[in-house]
Amino acid sequence: MAFLEVKDLEITYTVGNGQLRAVDGVSFSLEKGESLGVVGESGCGKTTIAKGLMQLLPKNGRISGGSVKLNGRELVGLSKEAVRRHRLKEIAMVSQSAMNSLNPVYTIGRQLVEGIMAHTSIGKHAAYQRAVEVFQMVGLEEKRLKNYPHQLSGGMKQRAVIALALTLDPSLIIADEPTTALDVVVQDRILHRIIKIQKEINSSMIFITHDISVVSEICENILVMYGGKVMETASTSSFFRRPYHPYSLGLQNAFPVITEITEELISIPGSPPNLLSPPEGCRFYERCPFAEELCRKEPPPLYEAEPGHYAACHFLKKADEFRTRASKRETWEAVQTRMIRREAEEGY
Amino acid sequence: MENTKPLITIHKLKKYYPVRKGFREMFSTKKEYVKAVDEIDMKIYPGEILGLAGESGSGKTTTGEIIVRLQEKTGGEIDFDGHPLDADSREHRKRFRREIQMIFQDPYETLNPRFTIFEAVAEPLKIHGIRNPETIYQRVIEALETAELKPPEQFLYSYPHELSGGQRQRVAIARGIVLKPKFLVADEPVSMLDVSIRADILNLLKQLRADMGLTMLYVSHDLSTIKYICDRIAVMYLGKIVELGPVNDVLSEPHHPYTKVLFSSVPIADPDHKKERIVIDDEVPDQIHLPEGCRFTPRCPYRTEACDRCTHKLFEYVPGRWSACIYREEELKFNPDYLEEA
Numbered sequence: 001m002a003f004l005e006v007k008d009l010e011i012t013y014t015v016g017n018g019q020l021r022a023v024d025g026v027s028f029s030l031e032k033g034e035s036l037g038v039v040g041e042s043g044c045g046k047t048t049i050a051k052g053l054m055q056l057l058p059k060n061g062r063i064s065g066g067s068v069k070l071n072g073r074e075l076v077g078l079s080k081e082a083v084r085r086h087r088l089k090e091i092a093m094v095s096q097s098a099m100n101s102l103n104p105v106y107t108i109g110r111q112l113v114e115g116i117m118a119h120t121s122i123g124k125h126a127a128y129q130r131a132v133e134v135f136q137m138v139g140l141e142e143k144r145l146k147n148y149p150h151q152l153s154g155g156m157k158q159r160a161v162i163a164l165a166l167t168l169d170p171s172l173i174i175a176d177e178p179t180t181a182l183d184v185v186v187q188d189r190i191l192h193r194i195i196k197i198q199k200e201i202n203s204s205m206i207f208i209t210h211d212i213s214v215v216s217e218i219c220e221n222i223l224v225m226y227g228g229k230v231m232e233t234a235s236t237s238s239f240f241r242r243p244y245h246p247y248s249l250g251l252q253n254a255f256p257v258i259t260e261i262t263e264e265l266i267s268i269p270g271s272p273p274n275l276l277s278p279p280e281g282c283r284f285y286e287r288c289p290f291a292e293e294l295c296r297k298e299p300p301p302l303y304e305a306e307p308g309h310y311a312a313c314h315f316l317k318k319a320d321e322f323r324t325r326a327s328k329r330e331t332w333e334a335v336q337t338r339m340i341r342r343e344a345e346e347g348y
Numbered sequence: 349m350e351n352t353k354p355l356i357t358i359h360k361l362k363k364y365y366p367v368r369k370g371f372r373e374m375f376s377t378k379k380e381y382v383k384a385v386d387e388i389d390m391k392i393y394p395g396e397i398l399g400l401a402g403e404s405g406s407g408k409t410t411t412g413e414i415i416v417r418l419q420e421k422t423g424g425e426i427d428f429d430g431h432p433l434d435a436d437s438r439e440h441r442k443r444f445r446r447e448i449q450m451i452f453q454d455p456y457e458t459l460n461p462r463f464t465i466f467e468a469v470a471e472p473l474k475i476h477g478i479r480n481p482e483t484i485y486q487r488v489i490e491a492l493e494t495a496e497l498k499p500p501e502q503f504l505y506s507y508p509h510e511l512s513g514g515q516r517q518r519v520a521i522a523r524g525i526v527l528k529p530k531f532l533v534a535d536e537p538v539s540m541l542d543v544s545i546r547a548d549i550l551n552l553l554k555q556l557r558a559d560m561g562l563t564m565l566y567v568s569h570d571l572s573t574i575k576y577i578c579d580r581i582a583v584m585y586l587g588k589i590v591e592l593g594p595v596n597d598v599l600s601e602p603h604h605p606y607t608k609v610l611f612s613s614v615p616i617a618d619p620d621h622k623k624e625r626i627v628i629d630d631e632v633p634d635q636i637h638l639p640e641g642c643r644f645t646p647r648c649p650y651r652t653e654a655c656d657r658c659t660h661k662l663f664e665y666v667p668g669r670w671s672a673c674i675y676r677e678e679e680l681k682f683n684p685d686y687l688e689e690a
Contacts, residue, residue, distance in 0.1 A: 153632070185628065
């Protein structure tokens with residue numbers, strides 16, 4: 001059994017009178033020491049998964065189904081208090097707005113020491129020693145422990161938060177867009193630091209981002225989400241060499257590559273589905289240039305395209321043809337025309 | 349391109365912010381400044397898109413804001429179309445305001461939530477003295493159409509909150525082009541947008557250049573989008589331009605060490621791509637007490653003692669390519685300590 005097993009996870013938000021299923025039947029597993037990159041557009045449910053695993057969902061959100069097993073132990077259904085004890089020690093999170101997650105009125109050192117003492121039985125002095133150690137790991141000087149958050153630059157704050165997350169050698173690190181607000185040079189350094197430490201303490205990592213190139217650089221596996229569902233999951237190398245899902249193909253078109261001269265970027269027309277009334281069939285149906293009648297009615301399960309490479313598409317056999325057609329502008333323009341026509345039909 | 353007359357000529361442009369002091373220093377006479385933009389020279393030619401790259405704090409946004417006169421410069425000159433930009437007559441100022449427009453980063457904050465799309469796009473027209481309601485209506489429709497909000501009539505009476513991020517950015521663009529400007533400053537116009545929408549906005553900006561002959565300054569920290577949309581690139585570091593040249597040349601063979609480092613930090617979506625990772629200190633030096641000589645020296649993997657005497661003067665070592673590094677490419681000696689340990 002894998003170290004982390006997420007099975008058919010469902011997370012629902014209550015919005016007004018409706019139920020919004022932000023994560024809908026997501027399954028994946030993660031071995032010890034492995035890293036998984038979760039990518040998707042805003043609203044695809046990637047951050048909700050992180051919050052669900054940490055049991056940090058807002059009041060209107062709840063895990064409405066499925067199971068999460070960490071090291072064989074079920075996390076779904078545990079009381080908040082029980083999960084809180086797991087946090088930091090076993091699961092640690094580096095969040096998107098990490099820069100704002102430090103308390104401005106305490107020194108960084110005090111916040112680290114407090115965290116360590118709350119979860120272990122070691123004394124203040126030993127806790128301080130540990131804080132110094134993790135600070136060295138992330139490349140911050142010891143004297144910075146005496147600083148208040150406002151005295152640090154954005155990059156330093158982010159590193160301090162990473163240090164905070166690593167204090168107790170967590171076996172699972174969840175990093176939610178940890179470098180989005182940072183400059184490229186700083187981002188590069190922090191990403192590689194996270195990876196290095198993750199390998200050193202042999203923990204598993206879930207890395208959430210909207211940037212597939214970041215995943216390509218640092219993660220072994222990738223999971224592409226769209227509208228609350230998994231579209232494709234594979235090892236990073238397999239995914240970038242031979243993507244199967246039309247959505248993944250569209251994503252790759254939309255990214256400018258710095259090492260080549262990109263003639264033309266092609267975007268995916270339309271916008272993600274409204275999850276308050278999700279489409280019956282494939283979530284990507286509306287924006288997919290290859291959609292057929294079957295896709296409208298029948299949601300595709302994850303099929304195994306190659307060993308270890310899964311994609312949720314009815315027409316995996318046509319993947320070669322899709323790849324050729326997806327690189328052409330006309331293919332996606334046709335979707336645009338189709339959408340306008342459909343809108344007109346519905347409007348009148 | 350060098351033969352044509354530049355649309356904008358920037359000469360020794362400076363923006364210094366005085367540092368607010370604490371009580372104790374209040375009585376000292378020494379004045380300290382943050383040199384956000386420090387004597388930069390730049391020419392922007394008609395019809396080109398110039399990319400301005402750099403980290404936060406490099407002064408790229410400040411430069412853009414000075415050109416649209418959202419900020420006043422401390423020193424130096426900017427010539428627009430042959431006239432100094434700070435000409436004091438009211439008439440001149442209004443003309444510049446009409447011909448130079450700006451698009452901002454965050455489409456969620458640039459639009460007034462109480463204005464309908466029509467009001468938002470019509471506002472600049474009204475300010476610039478167009479009163480005829482029919483003309484206004486026509487031009488708003490035209491601008492929305494150019495920004496590819498189709499059909500435009502459908503958007504006229506919506507409010508910003510009813511639109512997606514991409515649509516909002518299009519409204520912001522429509523507002524920027526409704527006065528038919530000559531020059532557009534786009535400050536990180538896609539960094540807040542989702543990947544699948546980014547490409548659309550970038551293509552739209554390219555289209556505007558082709559259709560309206562717009563000249564643009566594209567300010568961004570994202571080298572990949574700069575490479576896609578721009579003709580030339582200027583790389584800024586701590587208030588100075590360190591490298592300037594055609595975008596494909598600069599990014600395939602960066603000359604200045606800072607550009608090299610910046611380029612090597614960009615993540616690449618290709619797991620087979622092996623790149624040399626240069627690792628430098630990720631802290632930018634104190635912006636008030638800048639290092640002597642070249643400002644990149646403290647982090648530079650190629651530095652020598654001579655770098656302290658660098659004056660950041662750009663020299664043209666290949667026609668059209670400028671760099672502020674005192675060394676020629678072949679003279680640079682890389683310090684292997686800066687390579688990542690495998």
